[in-house]
Amino acid sequence: VAPGAAVVGSKWGYTYTAAWRVEAPAHEVKEHSAAVLLRQWGESRTLLGPHLDLYQIHSATLGSGVLDNREVLEELARLRRDEGVRIGLTLSGPEQAETLRRALEVRPQGERLFDTVQATWNLLEPSAGEALREAHDAGMGVIVKEALANGRLTARNHDPGFASRRALLEREAERLGGSLDAVALRAVLAQPWCDVALSGAATAEQLGSNLTALRLPWDDEAAERLAALAEPPDLYWRIRGSLEWN
Numbered sequence: 001v002a003p004g005a006a007v008v009g010s011k012w013g014y015t016y017t018a019a020w021r022v023e024a025p026a027h028e029v030k031e032h033s034a035a036v037l038l039r040q041w042g043e044s045r046t047l048l049g050p051h052l053d054l055y056q057i058h059s060a061t062l063g064s065g066v067l068d069n070r071e072v073l074e075e076l077a078r079l080r081r082d083e084g085v086r087i088g089l090t091l092s093g094p095e096q097a098e099t100l101r102r103a104l105e106v107r108p109q110g111e112r113l114f115d116t117v118q119a120t121w122n123l124l125e126p127s128a129g130e131a132l133r134e135a136h137d138a139g140m141g142v143i144v145k146e147a148l149a150n151g152r153l154t155a156r157n158h159d160p161g162f163a164s165r166r167a168l169l170e171r172e173a174e175r176l177g178g179s180l181d182a183v184a185l186r187a188v189l190a191q192p193w194c195d196v197a198l199s200g201a202a203t204a205e206q207l208g209s210n211l212t213a214l215r216l217p218w219d220d221e222a223a224e225r226l227a228a229l230a231e232p233p234d235l236y237w238r239i240r241g242s243l244e245w246n
Contacts, residue, residue: 007053007054008048008051008052008053008054009052009053009054009055009056009088010044010048010052010054010055010056011055011056011057011058011090012036012037012040012041012044012055012056012058013030013031013032013036013037013040013057013058013059013060013064013066014028014029014030014031014058014059015028015029015031015036016028017029030058030059030064032057032060032064032065032066032069032072033069033072034069034071034072034075037072037075037076038075041055045083052085053085053086054085054086054087054088054115054116055076055079055085055086055087055088056087056088056090056116056118057076057088057089058090059091059092060089060090060091060099060103061091061092061093061095061099062095062098062099067099067102067103067106070108073106073108073113074108074109076108076113077108077113080113080115081109086115086116087113087114087115087116088114088115088116088117088118088141088143089103089114089116089117089118090117090118090119090145091117091118091119091120092120093237094127094233094234094236094237096119096120096128096131097127097128097130097131098131100117100128100131100132100134100135101131101134103117104134104135104138104140112138112139112140115140115141116140116141116142116143117132117135117140117141117142118143118144118198119132119142119143119144119145120144120145120146121144121146121147121188121191121194122144122146122147122148122149122153122184122187122188123149123153123169123184123187123227123229123230124149124152124153124229124230124231124236125146125230125231125233125236125237126227126230127230127233129191132191132193132194133192133193135193136192136193136195141195142193142194142195142196143195143197143198144188144191144194144196144197144198145198145200146198146200147184147185147188147197147198147199148181148184148185148200149184149236149240152239153169153180153181153184154180154181154184155179155180155181165228165229166180168226168228168229169183169184169226169229171225172222172225176216176217176218176222177216177217178212178213178216179209179212181206181209181210181213182209182210182212182213182216183213183216183222183226185197185199185210185213186213186216186218187218187222187226189213189214190218190223199211
């Protein structure tokens, strides 16, 4: 891949602790402190060198206090200025919109700190959409993660409680001529504020299916019908927290 043809990003704020044991009581520890930032920045720079383009706070929330930590914010501003990397944050949980709006206000050296935001937006959890539009309008790059709702918007979701909504998704997929995952990704790509949609594919077959979203048609009828899939944010994130991850 030629330099400049790809964007290399990394995140900081979580430390892996499970030693590759699935049954470990805790797989990672979250800490948004200046000490962790300095340590993990050094590790990322050592591993990625000049290829590192984007450095993101991993799962910033209002509760973690990172957006009010002056020492952390000043160091991120220094990295942006002196190291030539863009600074971003990733979001998670039902308060994504509130966290993003707070991030838009962060200006430790007189100008907006964050260049990008990576947030969950999908047909089941679209609640951050308006805040993402505001961020895009303000000049931030918008990266969408979990476009397939951790597999719930794919053919492998056979949950009986999702059957009626899966049937709706299948009808639209048949009308548009695509797979369930492609339709879900196409819904993300249809958002005018979306700059990048992450696939999350783990196999070549999954990636091939995901990529068909780029050729899939989209119309107001699809947007209106599929809006019925949305869940209350608190419910969505409770379900997400109960999913099997291994």
